[in-house]
Amino acid sequence: MAQKELLKVNNLKQYFPIKGGFLGRTVNHVKAVDDVTFNIYEGETVSVVGESGCGKSTTGRAILRLDDPTDGTIEFNGEDLLSLNKKEMRKRRKDIQVIFQDPYASLNPRQTVFQILAEAMEIQDVVPKDKRRERAIELLETVGLNAEQVDRFPHEFSGGQRQRIGIARALAVEPKLIICDEAVSALDVSVQAQVLNLLKKLQREFNLTFLFIAHDLGVVRHISDRVIVMYLGKVVEIADKKSLFDNPQHPYTKALLSAIPTPDPEAKKERIVLQGDVPSPINPPTGCRFHTRCPFATEMCKTDTPELRNLDNMAEGHQASCHHIEKIFSGDLVSKY
Amino acid sequence: MSEEIILDVKDLRTSFFVDDFEVKAVDGVSFKLPKGKTIGIVGESGSGKSITALSILRLLEKPGKIVGGEINFKGNDLTKASEQEIRSIRGNEISMIFQEPMTSLNPVYTVGQQIRETLKVHQGLGKEQGMEKGVELLKLVGIPSPQERIKQYPHELSGGMRQRVMIAMALACNPELLIADEPTTALDVTIQAQILELINELQEELGMSVIMITHDMGVVAETCDYVAVMYGGKVVEYADVKTIFKDPKHPYTVGLLNSIPRHDIDVDELEPIRGSVPSPKNMPNGCRFAPRCPFATDLCMEELPDLGDVSDENLVRCWIYSERWDGDPEVKEHGPKRTT
Numbered sequence: 001m002a003q004k005e006l007l008k009v010n011n012l013k014q015y016f017p018i019k020g021g022f023l024g025r026t027v028n029h030v031k032a033v034d035d036v037t038f039n040i041y042e043g044e045t046v047s048v049v050g051e052s053g054c055g056k057s058t059t060g061r062a063i064l065r066l067d068d069p070t071d072g073t074i075e076f077n078g079e080d081l082l083s084l085n086k087k088e089m090r091k092r093r094k095d096i097q098v099i100f101q102d103p104y105a106s107l108n109p110r111q112t113v114f115q116i117l118a119e120a121m122e123i124q125d126v127v128p129k130d131k132r133r134e135r136a137i138e139l140l141e142t143v144g145l146n147a148e149q150v151d152r153f154p155h156e157f158s159g160g161q162r163q164r165i166g167i168a169r170a171l172a173v174e175p176k177l178i179i180c181d182e183a184v185s186a187l188d189v190s191v192q193a194q195v196l197n198l199l200k201k202l203q204r205e206f207n208l209t210f211l212f213i214a215h216d217l218g219v220v221r222h223i224s225d226r227v228i229v230m231y232l233g234k235v236v237e238i239a240d241k242k243s244l245f246d247n248p249q250h251p252y253t254k255a256l257l258s259a260i261p262t263p264d265p266e267a268k269k270e271r272i273v274l275q276g277d278v279p280s281p282i283n284p285p286t287g288c289r290f291h292t293r294c295p296f297a298t299e300m301c302k303t304d305t306p307e308l309r310n311l312d313n314m315a316e317g318h319q320a321s322c323h324h325i326e327k328i329f330s331g332d333l334v335s336k337y
Numbered sequence: 338m339s340e341e342i343i344l345d346v347k348d349l350r351t352s353f354f355v356d357d358f359e360v361k362a363v364d365g366v367s368f369k370l371p372k373g374k375t376i377g378i379v380g381e382s383g384s385g386k387s388i389t390a391l392s393i394l395r396l397l398e399k400p401g402k403i404v405g406g407e408i409n410f411k412g413n414d415l416t417k418a419s420e421q422e423i424r425s426i427r428g429n430e431i432s433m434i435f436q437e438p439m440t441s442l443n444p445v446y447t448v449g450q451q452i453r454e455t456l457k458v459h460q461g462l463g464k465e466q467g468m469e470k471g472v473e474l475l476k477l478v479g480i481p482s483p484q485e486r487i488k489q490y491p492h493e494l495s496g497g498m499r500q501r502v503m504i505a506m507a508l509a510c511n512p513e514l515l516i517a518d519e520p521t522t523a524l525d526v527t528i529q530a531q532i533l534e535l536i537n538e539l540q541e542e543l544g545m546s547v548i549m550i551t552h553d554m555g556v557v558a559e560t561c562d563y564v565a566v567m568y569g570g571k572v573v574e575y576a577d578v579k580t581i582f583k584d585p586k587h588p589y590t591v592g593l594l595n596s597i598p599r600h601d602i603d604v605d606e607l608e609p610i611r612g613s614v615p616s617p618k619n620m621p622n623g624c625r626f627a628p629r630c631p632f633a634t635d636l637c638m639e640e641l642p643d644l645g646d647v648s649d650e651n652l653v654r655c656w657i658y659s660e661r662w663d664g665d666p667e668v669k670e671h672g673p674k675r676t677t
Contacts, residue, residue, distance in 0.1 A: 051525035052496075158613040159382075188381035188552065193596035193609030215525065222598035222607065245600065259530035260600050261555030265578045267601065273534055274527045276481075277495045 003041035006177060006209050007063070012036045012072035014058050018282065030281050032058040034233035036072075040177070045203065045210040047220040049256075050230035053278055056213045059230075060179045063211070064098055065089050076177070094124040097170035101182035103162030107154040113140070113165055114150045120172040127172075139168040144198060160191035167198065171206070179211045184219060196223060217260055221245055226317075229253050232281055232289040235308065239318035247313075249320035251328070252290045275337065288323065295335040296324055340371035343514060343546045344393070349406035351385075351392045360617045362388040362401070364570035367644070370514075370563070375540065375547040377561035377578070379554065379593075383614050385570040386550050390516050393548075394433055395423050410514070428459050432507035436519035438499035442491040448475075448502050449487035455509045474505040479535060497528035501535070508539065515540075516548045521556065533560055554597055558582060566590050569615060569625030572644060573654045580650040587653050589626045591673040599677060608676045624656065632657060632673065634664045 014033040017026040033055040040046045048056040062069045065081060074081045076096065084092060100106040107116060117136040121127040127135045137147045143164040154162055163183065170178050180199070184192045196219065202208060214220050220227055220241075227244045229237040229252065237250040248254045255272040262269065274293045279285055285292050291301040300323055308319040313329055327333035351363040363385040370376045378386045391397050393408055395415065408415040410431065415423065435441045443451060452474060453467035462470060468487070475483035478501040491499055500520060507515060517536065521529040537560060540547055549560055557564055557578065564581040566574040566589065574587040585591050592610040612629040615621060621628055627637040637656050644654040656662045657669060 051527060160613055188614065189554075189596045190381060190592060190610035191613055193598070193607040194611075196598065197607055197609060216598075217526075217600040218598040221600050222604060255527060257600065259526040261529075261533070261553065261559045262601050263554040263558050263582065263594065263597055263599070264601075265558040265582055267558075271530060271534075273530050277497055277528070278525075 003044075005039050006042045006077060007040040007211070008073075008075040009039070009059070009063065010037050010073045010075070012059065012062060012074065013070045014055070014062050014067060015070045028282055031233050031284060032281060033062065033069075034284075036230070036233070036235055038228055038235065038238060040209055040211060042176075042209055043203075043207050044225040045212055045223055046226045046228065047212040047214055047224040048228045048230060049214055049217060049220050051215065051256075051278060053232070053281060054230040055233040055281075056215075056230050057181055060098070060181050060211060060213050063179065064093065064096060091124075094126070094173045095176045096179065097173065097175040097177070098179045098181060099163070099166050099170050099183040101185050103159055103166050103186065104154075106166055107162060109154055112151050112153055113145075113168075116154075116165065116169055117172050120169050124173040126174060135172070136168075139172055142171065142202070143168045144194075158191075160187055160194060163187060163195055164198070167195075167202070171202065174206075175208070177209045177211065179213065181213045182215070183212075185214065185216065192219070199223065217245075217257065229256065232278065232284050234289055235321065236290065237318075237320040238308065239320075240315065243315040243318045247315070247318075249311075249314060249318070249325050249329075250290075250322050251294050251296050253320070255295075272335070288321075295337050296328055296333050297336075298324070298333075340374075342369050343372040343411060344370040344548075345407075345409040346389075346393070347407040347409070349389065349392060349408060350404045351388050351397065352402060352404050354400045354402065358618065361570050361620065362617060363392060364620075365406070366565075366567070366570075366572050367406075368563075368565045368572065368575060370546055370548065372513075372546055373540075373544050374562040375549055375560055376563045376565060377549045377551060377557040378565050378567060379551055379557055380567035381552055381593075381614055383569075383617060384567040386567050387518055389567070390433065390518050390548060390550050393516065394427055394431060396427075396433075428455060428512070429510045430512055431514045431516065432510070432512040433516040433518065434500070434503045434507045434520050436522050438496065438503045438523070439491065441503060442499060444491055447488055447490055448494070452487070452502075452506055452509060455506050459510045470509070471505075474509060475502070477508065477539070478502075478505045479531070480505075495528075496524055497531060500524060500528075500532055504532075504535065504539075508543070511543060512545065514546045514548070516550070518550045519552070520549075522551070522553070529556075536560065554582075554594065566593070569620055570617065571625060571654060572652075573626065575644070575652040576650050584648075584650070585675070586647050586651045586658065586672050587626075587655050588630045588632055588657070588673045591675060592629075595676045597677070602677070604677050624654070632664050632668050634662065636661060636663070 015029040015031050018028045020027040050056050061067050114136050118132045121132050137150055145164055184195050224241050226240050228235055231252050237253045255274045258272045276293050287303045288301040288306050291297040306321040306323045308321045310319050324333050347367050349366045353360040366389055380386045392403055403416050449471050452471040456462040456467045471487050472483045480486050480501050521532050561578045563577050565572045568589050574590045595608040610629050623638045623640050627633040642654050642656045644652050647653040647658045
């Protein structure tokens with residue numbers, strides 16, 4: 001089946017200047033996202049995972065043009081988003097919506113649910129004024145809330161319900177792509193499961209495409225079709241869900257997967273505990289950015305930047321950026337700790 | 338059990354008094370902790386797990402108050418201890434680490450000054466001895482170049498490093514009991530793995546007992562020996578860690594396990610628990626979980642069950658296992674089903 005490419009991100013770079021010194025000149029840059037390329041097909045869920053500071057949220061914000069990227073292109077439905085002016089971009093956001101992590105902070109406490117939903121419809125002018133109430137009620141029911149709750153304020157809802165309101169607001173303008181930035185991270189597990197099931201149901205119903213930004217790999221395994229692993233502003237591995245979890249190739253992905261506590265006390269597993277912290281993105285390590293913590297790093301890793309590669313032992317579309325995939329796979333290179 | 342029990346909490350009740358209204362945050366919690374072991378207290382927000390921890394150390398602030406029960410620590414009832422006695426126990430014999438290391442460290446003092454303060458208050462060490470011991474402690478918790486780090490301020494350290502400093506301070510006086518309240522929740526997974534490994538190692542080395550308060554069943558599985566599952570201010574199930582995961586009996590425990598998206602296996606559809614946690618101002622009269630429980634009967638709605646033996650391994654607070662329960666016979670025989 002030939003799938004339609006909905007979003008294409010090419011060589012995206014997002015550098016934030018650091019001002020300082022006597023004249024407030026730009027003294028350095030935080031390289032939050034550094035040369036990231038990926039695509040998303042219509043109707044699929046692609047997750048971006050990584051630890052704090054890896055650039056996953058910045059990538060999401062750049063696609064929405066909440067920050068203006070330093071370099072690169074972002075094509076949505078064949079159109080370059082970065083060439084649009086503010087007004088045109090605002091129109092385009094009808095198709096690209098976002099759900100944020102904190103449902104407490106992303107809803108206006110002074111607006112009722114109806115006002116919140118109607119505002120979204122008004123800005124994008126998707127529903128005529130006299131039909132908005134009807135549509136708001138319909139949306140609430142779609143996300144599992146009651147029609148009577150339409151005139152209530154956000155504080156009258158629990159965290160999970162507020163996140164449902166956030167989802168309803170995103171759906172109000174009938175988007176094609178929804179960026180979920182840690183959308184379920186703040187919720188308790190029993191409620192998180194409800195919201196995850198809701199997102200899956202909505203995707204089937206409305207043929208939505210999700211870009212799911214998350215740090216919880218359990219959630220990612222549950223919801224994604226494909227997964228992108230980021231480390232310090234770079235993509236280190238990209239694969240379909242099954243390949244990534246069953247046959248990870250990059251040493252960072254392996255360490256990340258092995259670090260998650262498994263909810264089964266009898267599960268036997270070998271844990272790779274990485275030494276040290278994530279380096280600062282201001283002066284990221286040269287060569288492979290992971291070499292300072294990598295148990296397999298060699299001299300070459302300190303100087304040469306690895307490219308994403310697909311090899312024989314990997315499924316189609318599975319790519320990892322490591323110089324030593326072959327040697328680690330064959331066992332010629334062994335972990336230093 | 339022939340093991341020595343270091344902490345025996347009996348029917349602990351802690352309430353908050355707001356506007357003439359009593360909010361029962363902890364409502365009859367009992368558990369025993371054998372020496373050298375780790376007990377996990379798990380539950381979702383509002384279950385009362387953190388208040389239980391604060392009650393043990395008597396760190397509650399007004400309007401919170403312990404209104405009943407006993408906290409027996411090595412034979413002493415901490416609920417009856419004087420303020421002076423409890424101060425000598427805090428830090429010396431029982432220490433605590435919190436979730437957010439940035440808010441528990443003072444930003445205007447260096448790491449060294451803060452560790453030294455602990456050592457001065459509790460062990461009367463002077464400046465030089467304090468510094469020496471401080472460097473030793475930072476080395477113990479795996480901080481590289483401790484001589485330099487000890488002169489730094491908290492903002493100069495990463496989240497994982499700060500949590501290591503907190504652990505170093507908590508360990509300063511070789512406590513017998515360490516209470517860890519969500520110690521890794523704010524950290525990235527690779528750092529979480531480091532900290533959990535550190536706590537496990539130190540526990541073995543120093544023979545500490547640990548109370549691990551968490552919402553993450555994965556953390557429980559990897560660190561605990563015993564588990565108390567809390568819901569609505571009550572312990573709803575207590576068992577050893579293998580039993581909790583292999584043969585859970587309470588519908589809430591089962592529901593919690595069924596809701597977890599697993600990173601190690603594929604699950605087609607998660608089975609969430611319907612509804613949300615009840616407000617502590619508005620607790621159901623019967624079983625606290627009844628309004629969300631798929632098996633609840635009239636009995637469950639009206640009367641509160643006791644925490645009782647269901648098997649040799651589990652203590653469960655649920656009507657399903659009593660003779661009076663008249664719900665689904667299938668559930669009665671086999672208990673609630675695990676789907677993952």
